[in-house]
Amino acid sequence: MKKILVPTDFSAQAENALKVAAQLAKKHDCEIHLLHVLEIPLHEVDALSTYNNLPEAVxxxxxxxxxxxxxxxxxxxxxxxxxxxxxxxxxxxxVFHVCKKQDIDLVIMGSNGSTGFKEMLIGSNTEKVVRTSETPVLVIKNEHKNFKVKDFVFASDFKDESKIPYKKALKFAKILGAKIHLLMVNTPTKFVTSTKANNRMKKFAKNFDYDKHTINIFNDLNIEKGIMNFSQSIEAHLIGMSTHGRQGISHFFNGSISEDLVNHAKRPVITFKI
Structure with a gap:
């Protein structure tokens, strides 16, 4: 990890993310790239134009x-x-353009989260970044004077498509020296027997050389609550998930557990694109 991107609107929430980025950068010798977005159409910004033609942009x-x-x-x-x-x-x-151009390893964003109609109709900027970013996104909700991750929950169904994001999660866990808690949440509508879940998770874990992990099956009313309740029960420092990056009508009907967690979880959340 050499380059960290921190989008900022110069708010307190954005500075919480920057403080975490600074701690990671000092520990791991990283550069920090700060990004501010001006919602002015690009075609209106012309370097050859005079000041009088572009007073707002300038x-x-x-x-x-x-x-x-x-x-x-x-x-x-x-x-x-x-x-x-x-x-x-x-x-x-x-965020997407800067990540590509600068070869960014990690995006760190601050967020207050969204609820109710605001969440349903427009979503938060952080949620949109989580949905579209090919670079891992770490979402920070609060100020962390000492950002340490000893216990890292990685929630998944542990099918083959989760191997790529889990490989990215392992890379991050190794950098932080964290223990990973593999988590499968059982719900009434998506029930898997303990034996089947254990076998699937053990088979999945064998594909990766990382001994600092535990296997956990947790029952709850839905997956989002299960992840948050399990994370609270072990006092986890970080929650990790993969995201499909669904957009449009598919996203509206199917939703995204990772985006819901970004909005609702009190703990830091990191997402990895499948």
């Missing part, structure tokens, strides 16, 4: 640079390599 670009300077002067960012980026896209497109 004003907000100068304001963003000023805010970057103020942010980078924070004591907790001392001695770190920092880069600033301004994109003229929606947030999830801006």
């Amino acid at each position: 004003y907000f670009m100068k304001l963003a640079h000023k805010q970057f300077l103020e942010l980078k002067s924070k004591d907790y960012l001392n001695d770190l390599v920092l880069h600033e980026h301004v994109e003229f896209h929606e947030i999830f497109k801006g």
